[in-house]
Amino acid sequence: MQSQLPRGKKLTLPSDDLRWRHVERTMLQYDFQPHALIEVLHTIEAEFGYLDKPALRFVAEALHVSPSQVYGVATFYHLFSLTPPASHTCTVCTGTACHIRGAANILHAVEETYGIKPGESTPNGELSLKVARCLSYCGPAPIVEYDSMPVGDATPTTVVQQIGRWIHHVA
Helix, strand or coil: CEEECCCCCEEECCCCCCHHHHHHHHHHHCCCCHHHHHHHHHHHHHHHCCCCHHHHHHHHHHHCCCHHHHHHHHHHCCCCCCCCCCCEEEEEECCHHHHHCCHHHHHHHHHHHHCCCCCCECCCCCEEEEEECCCCCCCCCCCEEECCEEECCCCHHHHHHHHHHHHCCCC
16 A cells, blocks of 8 residues: 655555554654654554564654664653563563662562563563653552553562462463
8 A cells, every 4th residue: 555755755554454544644644754753653552562673664764764763762662562562561660769669679570480581571472571761650669560550569579479360360
């Protein structure tokens, strides 16, 4: 499928998947300008659940920015993922307050127990582990988000137990 770019070039969408039309609409809304990069990446993430390499290349070409700039933005913001989402996501805040109150211990416990590092998913696709520079809930630090639901005063034990409930499908 092709669309007319403002500069007279043709844009070929990566596939006939209708979700790419939503991405194209976002690009049109911003007249295919480079400043639309973050908004376009958000649209792709919302439509597909993650940003794969072909999508990043497509965005670079369509917005006339370098692939390294697109990749840099996609990897800088913790809300973007470059891998397909797992069934559940555990995000550990590593901001100052959370760091001081034990975020590293939580990450270590999850890494040791489930064999994954931040940015990885378990082989069975049940769990993705992420870190965030700050989740903005500093009072009850350390904060861990379970499927985008923040929980304060987290400990290595409570986090490992919650993940265990997900993986073993216990309510």
